[in-house]
Amino acid sequence: MRIGSQYLGNNICKFTLWAPLFKEVAVHLLTPQEKIVSLERTERGYWEGEVAGVEPGTLYFYQIDGEDRADPASNSQPKGVHGPSEVLDSNAFTWNDRDWKGIPVKEMVIYELHVGTFTSEGTFTAIIEKLSYLRELGVNAIEIMPVAQFPGERNWGYDGVFPYAVQNSYGGVNGLKQLVDACHQQGIAVILDVVYNHLGPEGNYLWGLQTYFTDKYKTPWGSAINYDDAHSDGVRNYFVENVLYWLNDYHIDALRLDAVHAIYDCGAKHILQEMAEAVTKYSQDQGRKYYLIAESDLNDPRIIRSQEVGGYGVDAQWSDDFHHILHTLLTKENQGYYADFGKLEQLAKIYCCGYVYTWDYSEFRQRYHGNVPSDCKASQFVVCAQNHDQVGNRMLGDRLTGLISFEAQKIAAAVVLLSPFVPMLFMGEEYGETAPFLYFVSHGDPGLIEAVREGRKNEFAAFHAEGEAPDPQAEETFKRSRLNWDLHRQGKHKILWQFYQKLLQLRRQNPALAKLDCKQLEVSIVEPEKVLCLRRWEGENQVVCWINFDSSVTEISTNLPEGNWEKLLDSAESKWGGEGSNIPQKLNKQDKQVKNQKISLNPHSVVVYTN
Structure with missing residues (x-):
């Protein structure tokens, strides 16, 4: 049931209030002329009435058992929370978005x-x-x-x-x-x-x-x-x-x-x-x-x-x-609920399912917590x-x-925008x-x-x-x-702004990144070097990301699938405010003898390749 004040046109307004425990309800109109109009009780505790002489902008209270109260479903409180409510014409605004069809959640990039x-x-x-x-x-x-x-x-x-x-x-x-x-x-x-x-x-x-x-x-x-x-x-x-x-x-x-x-x-x-x-x-x-x-x-x-x-x-x-x-990996904080986090394996797990705790014991909560979202889609996690x-x-x-x-x-x-989730x-x-x-x-x-x-x-x-x-x-x-x-x-x-812009561009343009699917990814950890390797794919397109959480230079084996790979992003490059990178622009993995080619990742850096 629609509640509150509904302006019907021609200076007529319908008022509806749900207050089942009261014996008498009226509308106390303050403008343009003060008057009190009783409402009729209907089924299940609703009070209703159509009142003439009410125009948009009219200020009013409900009078409940003789006491003035603002409308709990008030559309407008021009004088603040302690003042009267205001009647509005919901059709007065002219909209220009008739052709707007919305954006699916799976395609959203949200800005709070x-x-x-x-x-x-x-x-x-x-x-x-x-x-x-x-x-x-x-x-x-x-x-x-x-x-x-x-x-x-x-x-x-x-x-x-x-x-x-x-x-x-x-x-x-x-x-x-x-x-x-x-x-x-x-x-x-x-x-x-x-x-x-x-x-x-x-x-x-x-x-x-x-x-x-x-x-x-x-x-x-x-x-x-x-x-x-x-x-x-x-x-x-x-x-x-x-x-x-x-x-x-x-x-x-x-x-x-x-x-x-x-x-x-x-x-x-x-x-x-x-x-x-x-x-x-x-x-x-x-x-x-x-x-x-x-x-x-x-x-x-x-x-x-x-x-x-x-x-x-x-x-x-x-x-x-x-x-x-992510916060604990980057800040090393472990107070409060952060005590339950801090392992790179947990980031790898969440990339695969959306939660870290899936009926696992939480030291902070002192109990088991969560469940496995096995049948939920990656696009359902923000x-x-x-x-x-x-x-x-x-x-x-x-x-x-x-x-x-x-x-x-x-x-x-990078961890957020290269993920298979809604960022x-x-x-x-x-x-x-x-x-x-x-x-x-x-x-x-x-x-x-x-x-x-x-x-x-x-x-x-x-x-x-x-x-x-x-x-x-x-x-x-x-x-x-x-x-x-x-x-x-x-x-x-x-x-940094340009770095975010570049990541969002890659997310839109690369099918492997645009498709939100936890089943079309592989994630692994290189320990003790503190490197997370993420591979995502869609059709023939593949993207591989190495993220080095260590504060020192880390050498790893690429272990790329065979093919020609080109670097899309390297946060250590000077154009991204880094100290410079020696990682090659192209990697040719057709020769199995160089399949385990090694690269050196700069401290706290991310590198992205595509085939």
Whole structure:
């Protein structure tokens, strides 16, 4: 059932609210003339009514048992989380993307960004100016961190409390629609990060409606959203409708579902399955595919398995294991959950299946973890070297730029972009951004502000971090997190950008790299030299990559199949900011006597050949 306010034209608006435990519900219209109109209770706790004299821009509250509350399905909160809701005409915007057919997940190169810090303006429309930059780099999909209305003007977005309302400080409804429309006209898909596992602590008026949360489970944010307890049917509809709302009203191509491991549902049909079913039906109705991408640390292939074999039918998921093993190999960090990673064999394993832990014992978790995703496709795994969580949840928000060498940064790029999975970049990594990405908020409650500060300290204790974290509430913390756009034109930053661009070009142009298939690859480890050898193929085309994780020069036998091989990329060459390379441009492997020809790999380098 469609909920919230629906402008029907001719100054008539339909209002629908789900509040099954209340005896009286009305709409309190504040403009253009103040009046209160009672709603009629229908089946299963919905309240409905069509009201005349309501035009777009009208501000209103629901009056529930005599108390004013904002609409939990508000489309717009022009005065913030504590203010009234606004009636919008969803058909008022003129779209120019009629010919847009979307991009399959398997072809996506995703670029995660935060609206507030991606540009100095911090708005949706300011991003439009950067789309040509992303296209030139080789990106064809942006993933926008959550934009649901949150308190204040500064936030990562995971404190949103109005899942249907677009953050007003970013440019609101029209700003987001303009951005999506512009992206589609430039051939860029849009993924929106949405949060269905919790709501933020300030302005969360859903708590007052009683049925939306349950104490049956506990999450890191308190009581869980009620997906399977008494009166959960309206809650499920609320969030399923939210999925369809973004796809339909905003032309979003895919949703990234935040931390689904914190969504608790023991019913016979999991809420993720219900969402996936709704998206499948919507895709069929629209004649093109829309996608759901889950964030999960469960390593549970049921999330992405098809419903025909008992899965939930979500299209893809982030692979946390991929980030963790790459990060530990490059940084040698072993605090917290990084203690479970650090072996080159783990990187080899993940190239073959998508997870490191497939019912293996985890020292960090003190239990067995994961399962084998044997029937899942490589294109169902999204991988990265950095993302908002893994950077921003460090005490100082430090990126790989400040943790590893320039040569190692090139390895990070190669490991992700030469993988058989869907790659994702975090804004600025492509040129080695030096600004941190810190955690920031702009709450209005002094007690809550102090609780957030204390909570951050406790999080860092698990990683034995020393020193003081920047104040999340300070505006300066937010400003420090903005990208420095001039860097990508300078020195090694420019070289790194070109290196990313070259890798993405190879990924598009070489069939062996463009085809995402874990079954069409071989991976081996040269020990103790710390070299990973990756061979991928599609038809007659083959690509071989050697990645040297050692800090010294390493000599290896090529062991190439017979044929003529040509070097596509060598990160040690001076044009890529290296110290120079002696590895030949061509290798002729027709003579079996030279089949085991040796080459010397520079420290922290990657070499790519094709036949």
